[in-house]
Amino acid sequence: MTKNNGGFVLGAIIGGAAAAITALLFAPKPGKELREDISDEINNLMDTARDYADIAVEKGNEFMDVAKETTEDIKINLKDTTESLKTQFTETSKHVGEDLKKAKDDIKEKATDVKEFASVIAEETKEEAAAVAAEKKEAAEEFKDIVEDI
Numbered sequence: 001m002t003k004n005n006g007g008f009v010l011g012a013i014i015g016g017a018a019a020a021i022t023a024l025l026f027a028p029k030p031g032k033e034l035r036e037d038i039s040d041e042i043n044n045l046m047d048t049a050r051d052y053a054d055i056a057v058e059k060g061n062e063f064m065d066v067a068k069e070t071t072e073d074i075k076i077n078l079k080d081t082t083e084s085l086k087t088q089f090t091e092t093s094k095h096v097g098e099d100l101k102k103a104k105d106d107i108k109e110k111a112t113d114v115k116e117f118a119s120v121i122a123e124e125t126k127e128e129a130a131a132v133a134a135e136k137k138e139a140a141e142e143f144k145d146i147v148e149d150i
Contacts, residue, residue, distance in 0.1 A: 009052070017045045 020041045029037065 013045070013048060013052070017041065020045075 021038060025034070025038075
């Protein structure tokens with residue numbers, strides 16, 4: 001029941017009781033009979049109030065049960081979501097670690113290739129420099145022979 005309906009029901013009970021008592025007071029009955037009617041009406045009113053109190057307690061218990069079930073469902077969902085996120089994080093970390101290791105290995109391989117290429121270039125340059133020096137020496141000797149011949 002909503003707050004407005006509860007207030008309406010309570011007002012209806014009180015209004016009905018007041019109307020019944022008023023009707024009994026204005027009815028032409030002897031005092032003993034009137035007191036018995038008022039007592040009966042009060043007993044009926046008390047029974048109705050107890051019934052509504054029992055209903056309120058029952059609805060409150062139902063609400064608590066639903067709240068407990070909902071809370072338990074939320075806890076289970078949060079636990080499942082946490083486990084899922086943990087698993088995803090672990091897998092992602094593993095993949096990132098593997099990718100990082102692969103990148104590191106690739107960089108080492110490229111560095112080795114560059115080092116080998118630089119060694120080859122250096123050796124070729126050294127050989128070419130030796131060849132140029134030999135040609136220069138040979139040209140200098142030829143020039144010396146020409147100068148001596150003159």
